Amino acid sequence: MADAAVPLDAGAETTVNRPSLLKRILFNNLPAKIAALPMMVTVLVVFVGCTIWTIYYSFTNSKLLPTGKFVGFDQYERLFATSRWNVSVTNLIAYGAMSLVFTLVVGFILAVLIDQKIRFESAFRTIMLYPFALSFIVTGLVWQWIMNPTLGLQTTLRNLGWTNFSFDWIANPRMVLFALLIAGLWHGTGFCMVLMLAGLRGVDEEIWKAARIDGIPTWRTYVSIVLPMMRGVLVTALVIIGSGIVRLYDLVVALTNGGPGISSEVPAKYVFNYMFSGGNIGQGLAGATMMLLTVVIIMVPWAYLEFGGKGRRT
Amino acid sequence: MSQTSTMAGASRVAATNAVQEARGPRPKPFFTPRKIIIYSLLVVFSMYYLFPLYVMFTTSLKSMPEIRFGNIFALPVAPNFDAWVKAWTSACTGLNCQGLAPGFWNSVKITIPSTIISIFIAAVNGYALINWRFKGSEIFFAILIFGSFIPYQVFLYPMVIIARELGIFGTLQAVIIVHTIFGMPILTLLFRNYFASLPQELFKAARVDGAGFWRIFFEIMLPMSLPIFVVALILQVTGIWNDFLFGVVFAGTQNYPMTVQLNNIVNSAQGTPEYNVNMAATVLTGLVPLAVYFVSGKWFVRGVAAGAVKG
Numbered sequence: 001m002a003d004a005a006v007p008l009d010a011g012a013e014t015t016v017n018r019p020s021l022l023k024r025i026l027f028n029n030l031p032a033k034i035a036a037l038p039m040m041v042t043v044l045v046v047f048v049g050c051t052i053w054t055i056y057y058s059f060t061n062s063k064l065l066p067t068g069k070f071v072g073f074d075q076y077e078r079l080f081a082t083s084r085w086n087v088s089v090t091n092l093i094a095y096g097a098m099s100l101v102f103t104l105v106v107g108f109i110l111a112v113l114i115d116q117k118i119r120f121e122s123a124f125r126t127i128m129l130y131p132f133a134l135s136f137i138v139t140g141l142v143w144q145w146i147m148n149p150t151l152g153l154q155t156t157l158r159n160l161g162w163t164n165f166s167f168d169w170i171a172n173p174r175m176v177l178f179a180l181l182i183a184g185l186w187h188g189t190g191f192c193m194v195l196m197l198a199g200l201r202g203v204d205e206e207i208w209k210a211a212r213i214d215g216i217p218t219w220r221t222y223v224s225i226v227l228p229m230m231r232g233v234l235v236t237a238l239v240i241i242g243s244g245i246v247r248l249y250d251l252v253v254a255l256t257n258g259g260p261g262i263s264s265e266v267p268a269k270y271v272f273n274y275m276f277s278g279g280n281i282g283q284g285l286a287g288a289t290m291m292l293l294t295v296v297i298i299m300v301p302w303a304y305l306e307f308g309g310k311g312r313r314t
Numbered sequence: 315m316s317q318t319s320t321m322a323g324a325s326r327v328a329a330t331n332a333v334q335e336a337r338g339p340r341p342k343p344f345f346t347p348r349k350i351i352i353y354s355l356l357v358v359f360s361m362y363y364l365f366p367l368y369v370m371f372t373t374s375l376k377s378m379p380e381i382r383f384g385n386i387f388a389l390p391v392a393p394n395f396d397a398w399v400k401a402w403t404s405a406c407t408g409l410n411c412q413g414l415a416p417g418f419w420n421s422v423k424i425t426i427p428s429t430i431i432s433i434f435i436a437a438v439n440g441y442a443l444i445n446w447r448f449k450g451s452e453i454f455f456a457i458l459i460f461g462s463f464i465p466y467q468v469f470l471y472p473m474v475i476i477a478r479e480l481g482i483f484g485t486l487q488a489v490i491i492v493h494t495i496f497g498m499p500i501l502t503l504l505f506r507n508y509f510a511s512l513p514q515e516l517f518k519a520a521r522v523d524g525a526g527f528w529r530i531f532f533e534i535m536l537p538m539s540l541p542i543f544v545v546a547l548i549l550q551v552t553g554i555w556n557d558f559l560f561g562v563v564f565a566g567t568q569n570y571p572m573t574v575q576l577n578n579i580v581n582s583a584q585g586t587p588e589y590n591v592n593m594a595a596t597v598l599t600g601l602v603p604l605a606v607y608f609v610s611g612k613w614f615v616r617g618v619a620a621g622a623v624k625g
Contacts, residue, residue: 031527032446035438036454039502042495043454047461050472057471066475110359116352125615126608127360130367133607133614135556137573138600141580142366145373145589146386155384186366194615243463250558254577271467276563281471288467299463 051292058285066281075286085287088265095177095266096245099184103241104234106185107192112222114193115200125197128190136187140254143183144170170256173263180264183255188244192237199233200226235302242298246291267291374398374594381589397590401598405591407578414595417575421555421602423486424571428493429550433543436498440505441531445517455502462499466559477564484566492560497553501546508542509535548610548617552603572599 033040058075062068079085110128114121131139146152149168157165169179203226211221227234249268252258258265267287274284369386375393403413443451473492477483482491512535520530561571570578576599580592607614 029446029448032442032448032451035446035527036442036448036451038435038494039439039458039498040454042498043457043461045476046469046473046495047457047464050469051461051464053472054468066471109355113352113356113359118352118356124356124360126611127363129615130604130607131363133552133603134600135558135573135603137556137558137577138596139366141576141592141596142370144580145593146366146369148589151381151384151589152386156386159384186363190363239463243465247465250573253558254581257581268465268467272470272559275467275471284467285471288465288471291465292468295463295465299460303460 054285055289055292058282058289060282062281062285064279064281068282071282075282076290079283079286079290082283084262084265085267085270087262088267088270091177091264092245092248092266095180095184095248096242098177098181099188099245100238100241102181102185103189103192104237106189107196107237108227110189110193111196111200114197125194128193130190131187132191134187136250137254139183139187140251140256143179143186144255147179147182171260173260176256176260176264180251180255184248184251187251188241192241195233195237195240196230199230202233203229235305239298239302243295246294246298370593370597370600374401374590374597376590378588378590395594397588397594398598400588401579401591401595405579405588405595406584407575407582408584414572414575414579414598417570417572418598420486420565420569420575421572424489424493424561424565424569425551425554428490428497428554429547431490432494432497432501432550433546435494436501436546437505437536437539437543438531439498439502440507440509441535442527443502443506444509445514445530446527455506458499459503462496466496470559470563474563483564484569486565486569488564489560489569489571492564493550493554493557496560497550500549504542504546504549505539508539512538544610544613545617548606548614552606552614552617555602 057066057068059070059072060066060068061071061074114124118124147154147167147170149155149171152167154165154167157167169175169182207225207229208221211225216225247268248266249272252264252266252269256264258269268291271284271287271291274280274287276284278284372388372390373381373386374397375390375395377392377394377396380388380391401413402415402418404411405413442448443455474483477488477491482488516534516538517530520534525533555571556573557571558573558577561574565571565574576595579595580587610617
């Protein structure tokens with residue numbers, strides 16, 4: 001357990017001594033710098049440069065080309081006055097909250113079930129994880145067919161005699177988010193299960209023995225003892241699921257393409273459409289900047305908890 | 315442990331523990347109520363996971379009249395691969411009726427070089443970050459990891475402009491470079507942690523013997539890193555094959571990867587939809603990652619757990 005965890009700065013003590021490092025910043029250790037050039041270029045040009053570019057041009061009135069004048073917060077005002085954007089944000093919050101809760105709960109339940117010293121454990125694990133290997137496009141298209149109101153599950157069950165069965169969620173503006181949820185959970189819960197299972201297996205057997213001797217019921221041991229001990233895994237799962245939700249795009253494109261109407265639009269799709277087919281780059285960039293802000297709001301407290309406050313350097 | 319675990323730490327724990335078997339003796343074959351509940355729950359969940367796979371395959375083997383009958387549970391009466399052939403050779407996206415085959419080959423042409431280049435660059439990065447630190451190398455790494463959480467939409471437009479300026483927009487090279495860039499954070503993290511876990515004495519001994527940066531990398535480090543290469547390979551092949559966004563933005567119409575063509579075939583088809591062809595196309599697109607998944611087994615689990623940060 002201890003040796004499995006490699007903190008981000010492992011090896012800091014073991015680096016070779018290079019006393020003249022400060023004197024000749026450029027030429028010392030030159031092969032390493034040349035080798036790391038792709039990384040440095042990526043960081044400076046893409047991760048730093050492009051981010052700054054996007055933020056800067058989100059304050060301009062660029063239409064077809066990024067050449068517009070500086071207009072302050074106009075694009076943002078317009079963004080939040082656009083019903084399509086507001087629907088997108090509301091959808092993302094609603095879908096995100098449901099997806100987060102269900103992924104964690106289902107993932108944990110599956111991991112607990114798998115961890116009961118069952119037979120065929122690896123078969124069950126294989127079945128639960130395989131959707132994760134498939135793309136969101138494949139996931140979306142399969143579920144689109146299953147939920148097809150004219151020939152899919154709805155018609156099948158009606159033909160089998162359940163005449164008032166209704167499952168038209170992808171065609172129903174009120175239910176379409178649940179259709180997305182079913183497909184999203186199908187794709188992602190197996191992965192959450194793998195993470196949770198690793199967390200469960202990391203809990204010391206002695207804890208279980210002690211709890212059993214004290215006569216604590218199993219469910220209580222899980223909720224009050226094991227879950228708090230899995231904090232590391234839970235936080236990891238939370239961050240991964242969270243940043244995945246903000247990016248939600250391919251699944252929507254494949255399953256509903258934002259429809260019916262605009263009822264399943266999401267911010268990533270709004271941004272994409274304004275940038276590449278709407279001919280209003282400034283709007284797209286403002287939306288992208290809002291997405292960035294969301295991720296920063298998710299990431300900063302996490303980064304602070306994980307890396308800050310303990311004198312640890314990243 | 316939980317106090318010091320980092321993102322990297324936690325995913326490595328997941329990577330090593332997920333493949334362990336349950337502890338303790340084998341279960342006794344008694345049908346206790348508890349066992350019945352556990353297994354019934356597991357079976358119900360398994361049906362949820364398996365149902366789409368079943369529907370996908372059976373629908374692709376049916377004929378359209380059979381599908382119009384309206385029973386997606388039914389097995390095909392006369393299973394045949396006509397829909398598969400049509401999906402591969404002549405399914406239409408708009409006016410273009412070449413099927414999925416060009417998309418498949420584009421995906422191959424994108425996946426192979428992207429995988430090789432991104433893994434090589436990341437391995438060198440990880441090695442330099444652990445054994446050849448220089449001033450600022452850790453700051454670059456921290457930004458790289460943070461950047462991997464930023465939504466791609468933030469970078470897309472400026473990257474399109476850069477690609478245009480370089481004259482590679484709408485080519486396979488552009489997609490390959492983009493995949494290399496966005497594969498870098500997770501792969502570098504993976505290799506960095508792996509090299510950190512190798513005994514440093516090996517590196518020091520080679521240094522004392524006068525071996526340089528590249529010689530140590532190729533003769534000492536690479537031969538010892540086969541496991542992590544396998545993990546990286548699985549991660550990249552499935553990740554790049556499944557990509558949609560970069561393909562649709564950077565590849566250009568002629569070079570669309572399979573996922574993009576699949577989506578076009580199904581979602582922008584004109585005339586009566588042919589669900590058997592659609593599902594055959596979907597199966598065909600899913601076959602490569604599924605094959606990787608079923609062949610690699612526990613390595614895939616290690617891969618996704620290690621690739622957790624990619625999200």
